[in-house]
Amino acid sequence: MTEAQKDRLKQTILNLPPDTRDCFLLHRMAGMTYDQIADQFGMKPEVVQAHLAEALLQIMRAMPPAKV
Template sequence: MEKIAEFRKLFECHFTPLVKYSYAITKDKEQSKDIVQNFFADIWKNGMIDRIESFESFAFHAIKNKSLTYLRSIKKFESLVPELSIDQDPGVHDQHFPGYLLEAAILGLPDKCREVFMLSKMDGLTYEEIADTLNVSVKTVEKHIHNGLQKIKEKLAPYKALFLESVK
């Protein structure tokens, strides 16, 4: 039962960012969803969750390869994406990887924390506006924002150099 919960959490955190990444390559939303769903099905079927050291890197690289394979299969590879190389190391040369990591980290926050974080950082609401909207105290909002930032910082810590490189 614990493995199911772990897999579900991975799916919920990474599905949307991976679909967006696949779509950036394929330009086909439905096919991108299929690619990502098949990726997760393969991981589950093959029992690979326990063997993956860095899920983000593994998933990003796998989706990239599956998306490029799809393009090859429809014989549009040369004309649509000539600049992409299969041998690229994910996260080091791909400008989409930091955004994917950040979105996955935000989606991985607990529900209420994510809601407060999104209202503050994405929608630009003040702590007071969020407190009024959600009918909670300003201190509760502050706590959710603090906890959210801490969790995101912890999740992204292994990729610190990548984020610093992307700012250059």
């Protein structure tokens, strides 16, 4: 991943809505499960799953396709 791609990824994550960003970072970086995140924020695991799906969708839209 180039530095420009890393910067774009960081900016995309920072621009996510706060709950979506928090769920994404806790799941992907801290390794927390949906249930653990749900307990921490007082939400249902299905809501955590929806936040993660939204985060991944926005990240995929922001990043250029990988060259193989």
